[in-house]
Amino acid sequence: MKALRTIALVAGVVALAATGVGALASAGVISVSASTAATIATVAQVATVVSAAASIGAQLMQKKPGMQGAVNSVTIGANEPIPYSMGRCFVAGTQMHDVGYGGKVGKTKNPYLSKVFIYSCSTAFAIDQVLVDWNAIAMAGNAATGYYSSWLYVDRQLGLRPEPAALSGPWGAIPQWSAAHKLSNYPAALWSYRWDRNNKRWANGIPVHGLVGRWSKVYDWRQDDTFPGGVGSHRFADEDTFDYDPNVALNAVTYARGRYAIDTTSGEQTVRLVGCGVPQDVFDWPAWTAFANVCEANGWETNGTVRDGPGISTWDNLKRICAAGAAIPVWSGGLLSVRFQSPKVALDTITPDDFADGEYLTPGMRTWKDRVNVMIPKYRSEANKWEYVQSAEISYPELIAQDRGDRKEEEYLCELVTDKDQAAQVTAYELFSRRELTGIVRPCKARLWHARIGETYQLVDPDDGLDHLVVIAALTKDVARGVIDLTFETETASKHAAALGQTGTAPPPPTLLPPGTADGDAWDGATFDSTSAFRFDSTIAGTFDET
DSSP: OHHHHHSOOOBOOOOGGGGSHHHHHHTTOOOOOHHHHHHHHHHHHHHHHTTTSOOOOOOOOSOOOOOOSOSSSOBOSTTOOEEEEESEEEEOOEEEEEEEEOOEETTEESOEEEEEEEOOSSOEEEEEEEEETTEEOOEETTEEOGGGTTTEEEEEEOOOSSOSSOOOOTTSOBTTBOTTOOOTTOOEEEEEEEOOTTSOTTTTOOOOEEEEEEEEEEOOGGGBTTSTTOOSBOBTTBGGGOEEOOBHHHHHHHHHHOEEEOOTTTOOSOEEEESOOOOGGGBOHHHHHHHHHHHHHHTOBOOEEEEESTTOOHHHHHHHHHHTTTEEEEEETTEEEEEEOOOOOOSOEEOGGGBOSSOOBOBSSOOTTTOOOEEEEEEEEGGGTTEEEEOOOEEOHHHHHHTTTOOOEEEEEOTTOOOHHHHHHHHHHHHHHHHSOEEEEEEEOGGGTTOOTTOEEEEEEGGGTEEEEEEEEEEEEETTTTEEEEEEEEOOTTHHHHHHTOOOOOOOOOOOOOTTHHHHHHHHTEEEOTTOOEEEOTTSOOEEOOO
16 A cells, blocks of 8 residues: 555546446446356345445455465475365375384385375365375275275374374384374374285385365354354354355354364363464454355355465465455454455445545556456366366456557466366456556545445545545544545446356366376386396386395
């Protein structure tokens, strides 16, 4: 906001069509199908009921957090960040233990290898699949069946508080691992692999593997009968009452609350492991309720993992979670609130009679650099080995024409989104938000003293040609003068139909090889000589002794 006050903005008549969003509606570009219209009506109905809540577009006036590394790679190291997984997704895990053992069995020394991984930091709802080389492996209890039968064992836990027993392997005691290693609070797995020089299993090395789960349970105040209007047994202070729900808003609130371990001395849930640690009475509950209802109506979910630890901003993590719902967390009036996209109604009309002495700013349009006109969604696709892939671009010819025909493309990462349509909708909202006018500043009299960030008004100023629906993006108060400086952004109603009508496209999925194919290829080139050395023929470089 300081930058908005110091940059020389061109004052002039604000024509909403010049922002690019209004032009789409006036040109007849935006059309709405019957199904989309029903969705819009639902969202609009929700927004009308909670119109007093904060509900402005994700016009990001805060710096976006960067992506947190590769999503499908195991993390290994001392004091690694703690993974916190939400919704349904694949997690490769953070390695906690790695040891080979077993002495000599037959002709093979130390034939057993066990690794322990954690996948999240709160009790999981369910572990749905064990993936090895992106193939779902059938399990009989902890033992793999099929190709890996008798060669792979995976003992899994949901991270109960406390866990009744530590993870265990199939071959007795594991070095430096005991019954005391329960990993309570952590969904985890102990992977045990058996090696035999006469069998081709693992001939090509241990492939990529991990778990697909429905991870963290969340707090839903709408299901808390101690909360006004709530019905149910959820309790803010008791994680054992939480349920699984991938709703973006519920996951954002739960992370902002923080996830806690039980203090074994007092029995209280007081040891915060991840999250922000925001107390219950510091949430702007009407705003979060509105956001939760809109996410539910749109079917928007948070599916993915953030990492928490030294040097990692929990505020950035909260922004990552909210971004899956085209939203951003904000502090407003000393409360943690949220700005998000949904149809709005004006709470009041602000006219020149409400203006006070001070600096007036009315930008004519955004800068050339900021006026992106093509955005390409990038989301995490289950069909593509859970990697980030691009969907079809979001663009409108009218926006490109307004920019003299110059295509200004930008890839938009939907970091915790696994649905192509959600990615397209969130990206469309971001594109439209880049075309809205921002930085409209008016000092106002004490009548508007209690205005809050995210509230919607009709702003009328004939001198500058303003008669627009706007939202409050920022505010400052001068107590001595009794003046509140309000910074507005325009809000174009037609963008909601355009954004929610978007559907994404997914690239074709790769062809997965059956388990063991790579092992077979490697094994077919292997030969044994009379000295019992394990050698590869000349087509495969390398010579390895069995020790």
